[in-house]
Every structure is written in C-alpha cells, then in structure tokens.
Amino acid sequence: MTARLGLGTYRCLDVAKTALMAASRGADWVDTAPNYQQGQAEASLAAVLSACPDLCVSTKVGFVPVGVGRVAVQAGVLSAADAERGHCLAPDYLTWQLARSRLMLGRAPDLVFVHNPEYACPDGEITGRLHNAFLALEEACSQRAVSAYGVTTWHGFGSGHFDVPALVELATEAGGPNHHLSAVQLPVSLVHLAPIGQALAGHGPLADALAAGLEVFASAPLHGGEIPGMVTPHLAELIAPGKTPAEAALAxxxxxxxxxxxxxxxxxxxxxxxAAEAVGRPPLSPDVLRKVVDVLGT
Structure with missing residues (x-):
C-alpha cells in the first residue's frame, strides 16, 4: 500500500491559502474541523472546494467552536453544561453541527470524524456515547448529509478507551453489516511509534483497521514540526539515505x-x-521499520 499526502488544517494560520497551495500541487484531500482557525476553517475552505471540485474534505463533530455554544443552546440542541465543557456527542447536537458544517463548507463533506470521543468522558460512558453518535451518523449517511464517518482520537486507542474491533461492533449495531464507518485517525510519528510497533507484531489499531477494511489517517506526522530537529543524521541514513530528517520521518x-x-x-x-515525494515513494520494508522501533522504542 502506498499512502498519499493530505492537508491537515489544525495548525494552518491561513486555511484557504494553504489549501489552494496544496491542491495546486496535487493534494486530493483536506482535513478540517469546525473549531480550527478560531472557528473559521470550514468557511475559509468553501471557496477552495468550489474552485477544486475534485478535492475531498473531511471534517469533525464533537467539539463546540468558540462563539457557537450560545447559538446551539438557543437552538435546543446543546445543554448549557455541555457548552461550558466544550464537547458534546449527543445525537441532536451532532446532527445540528453536521448541517452547520455542510453550510459552512458549501457542500456535503466526504467524511466526518467523531472528534476525540474520549474527551472529558466519565468512566463507563464512552460505549453508550459512541453508540448514540454512530446512530446519528448512520441516519445522516442515509439522508446523504455525509458519505461516511470515522473516529479521530489522540489518546483513545493508547489509553484503552476503545479499540478498532469495538468501534466496528458499535457501527454494526447502529447501521447493520453495511454500516458507514470507514476510517480512523490517530497520531503516528517517530514520537508516536507504538502503533507502528504493534502493527509489525500483528495487533493494535493499524493492524485492526487494515483487517476491518478501514482507512487510516495518520495525524501529526512531524509532531508539530518538532521531529526534524530530533532526527540524527545516523537515524536519517538508516531510514532513507540521502534524504532530509523530515523526509525520513514522513517515510x-x-x-x-x-x-x-x-x-x-x-x-x-x-x-x-x-513531503509529497517522500510519502509517495515505495514503502520502507518491515525490517527497516523494526530497526527504527528498536532504536527509538515505543
């Protein structure tokens, strides 16, 4: 499998300008969220998506963007407590937020991720919250408000809040065998090596997603730009001789x-x-990946 480079807009200061740059250089996917760029990321992308109809877009549901909580409370889809907490997976709120995202983007998103479902979630409630969220998203898919959904998480897999088989089981309960759960997103990098080490041993979220036919979106591949400064010349040569530390890390x-x-x-x-060239090269061998894991640990 050869991965493709997509634009993540979490750290973009000018989402529209960056998305146009990426699209002009062959990007076919941009990932965003209602709470990115001080709540303006989706609206910033509307003109880009109109000008680049082949550019796919994923957004997210769950977090309450700045300035939106009061509107959602007034609409009766968000409690004051959840507005204060800044996160909500209640079906009414997810349906409302997805409709708002569609309006902001100017089109239906290709994929919507449940955004960090583990956020401030009391013990024992995550399964019920995800099940209700999946029910709402299956209904949204049936209404063609979105084509598919997934789960994006920073700590959910590593902390044991859930795993891929559990997500698939919940999606099957919500939508049957032809459910619309299609992807997971999680940090994968030289800092977050555990998923790679686990996959090489045949388990963990990457291996489970591959077995379930789910697409994996790897977020924070350079850990906010910190990784190139952490890669020694020796490690870069071990990974991809002649390439820069950033290119080696992305490989x-x-x-x-x-x-x-x-x-x-x-x-x-x-x-x-x-980066696009580094990501598009034939994948490194499992032996090279094992050496990287052995050198850096997980």
Missing amino acids: VVASAPGVKRVLLSTEDPEHWTA
Whole structure:
C-alpha cells in the first residue's frame, strides 16, 4: 500500500491559502474541523472546494467552536453544561453541527470524524456515547448529509478507551453489516511509534483497521514540526539515505501498515512538494521499520 499526502488544517494560520497551495500541487484531500482557525476553517475552505471540485474534505463533530455554544443552546440542541465543557456527542447536537458544517463548507463533506470521543468522558460512558453518535451518523449517511464517518482520537486507542474491533461492533449495531464507518485517525510519528510497533507484531489499531477494511489517517506526522530537529543524521541514513530528517520521518509514517493518508500541516510550497515525494515513494520494508522501533522504542 502506498499512502498519499493530505492537508491537515489544525495548525494552518491561513486555511484557504494553504489549501489552494496544496491542491495546486496535487493534494486530493483536506482535513478540517469546525473549531480550527478560531472557528473559521470550514468557511475559509468553501471557496477552495468550489474552485477544486475534485478535492475531498473531511471534517469533525464533537467539539463546540468558540462563539457557537450560545447559538446551539438557543437552538435546543446543546445543554448549557455541555457548552461550558466544550464537547458534546449527543445525537441532536451532532446532527445540528453536521448541517452547520455542510453550510459552512458549501457542500456535503466526504467524511466526518467523531472528534476525540474520549474527551472529558466519565468512566463507563464512552460505549453508550459512541453508540448514540454512530446512530446519528448512520441516519445522516442515509439522508446523504455525509458519505461516511470515522473516529479521530489522540489518546483513545493508547489509553484503552476503545479499540478498532469495538468501534466496528458499535457501527454494526447502529447501521447493520453495511454500516458507514470507514476510517480512523490517530497520531503516528517517530514520537508516536507504538502503533507502528504493534502493527509489525500483528495487533493494535493499524493492524485492526487494515483487517476491518478501514482507512487510516495518520495525524501529526512531524509532531508539530518538532521531529526534524530530533532526527540524527545516523537515524536519517538508516531510514532513507540521502534524504532530509523530515523526509525520513514522513517515510516511516507513510510506510506504517494500513496507513492510507498522512495529514501534514505546512504553508510552505517547497516543504509540501518534498513531503509529497517522500510519502509517495515505495514503502520502507518491515525490517527497516523494526530497526527504527528498536532504536527509538515505543
């Protein structure tokens, strides 16, 4: 499997300008959320999506963007407590938020992720919250408000809140065998190596997603830009001789079993072009990945 580079907009200061740059250099996917760019990311993308109809877009549901909580409370889809907490997976709120995202984007998103469902979730409630969220999203898919849904998480898999088989089981309960759960998103990098080490041993979220036929979106592949400064010349040569530390780090992520898309945030055209080339190369061998895991640990 060869991964593709997609634009992640979490750290973008100018989402529209960056998305146009990425699209002009062959990007076919942009990932965003209602709470990115101080709540303006989706609206910023509308003109880009109109000008680039082949550009796919994923957004998210769950977090309450700045300035939106009061409107949602007044609409009767969000409690004051959830507005204060800043996160909600109640079906009415997810349906309302997805409709708002569609309006902001100017079109239906290709994929919507349940955003960090583990956020401030009391013990024992995550399964019920996800089940209700999946019911709402299956209904949204049946109404063609979105084509598919997934789960994006920072700590959910590693903390044991849930795993991929549990997500698939919940989706099957909500939508039957032809459910619309199609993807997971999680951090994969030289800092977050555990998913790669687990996959090489045949278990963990990457291996489970591959077995279930779910696409994997790898987020934070350069850990907010910190990783290139952490990669020694020796490690870069071990991974990809002759390549820069950033290119070597991206090659590891793109070669991880099951990874379909690597989401990178950069506004620099040269960095984007180099990253796209690194991600698009034939994957590193499992032996090289094992050496990286052995050197850095998980």
